Amino acid sequence: MSISYGWEKLYLAIDCLTSEGDQTGRLVDAVSFNLAQITSENDLPESLKLRFDNLMESFRAVQPTQNEGLFRATINSFSAMERKAAVEEIISLYTEISKHRELI
Structure with missing residues (x-):
């Protein structure tokens, strides 16, 4: 296992x-251009896989409408605390x- 790619992203x-x-x-860009490129199975240590997968799942909760993507639609629905x-x-x-x- 090499975590260098996960660390870089x-x-x-x-x-x-x-x-x-x-x-x-900024959050949409971080997720779209970097986090979405990580494959937890290959790019993360075992101890971080579930946390990362749960985080990424939280960015896929809202279906996009019109021209916004999945991550933007979900992050737009987040409260400031989320x-x-x-x-x-x-x-x-x-x-x-x-x-x-x-x-x-």
């Missing part, structure tokens, strides 16, 4: 979250995968 998600723009847009919790979980996953990476 989580790092880039953090980069998206700290870039310019509104929080919703967005904050999602951002905190992404940061936590990055922190944990970084600890695993240091051990390798």
Whole structure:
């Protein structure tokens, strides 16, 4: 198992979250361009797979209408507290995968 790709994509998600723009847009970009590219089975340590899969499932809860994608539709439905919790979980996953990476 190589977690380098998972670490890189989580790092880039953090980069998206700290870039310019509104929080919703930054979160949509982090998920769409980075987190959605992670395959938990191949890219994450065993201890993070369920947490990551649950997080990704939370981004697929609302069916899109018109021109918005699945992630945008769901994140647009989040309250400010739900967005904050999602951002905190992404940061936590990055922190944990970084600890695993240091051990390798």
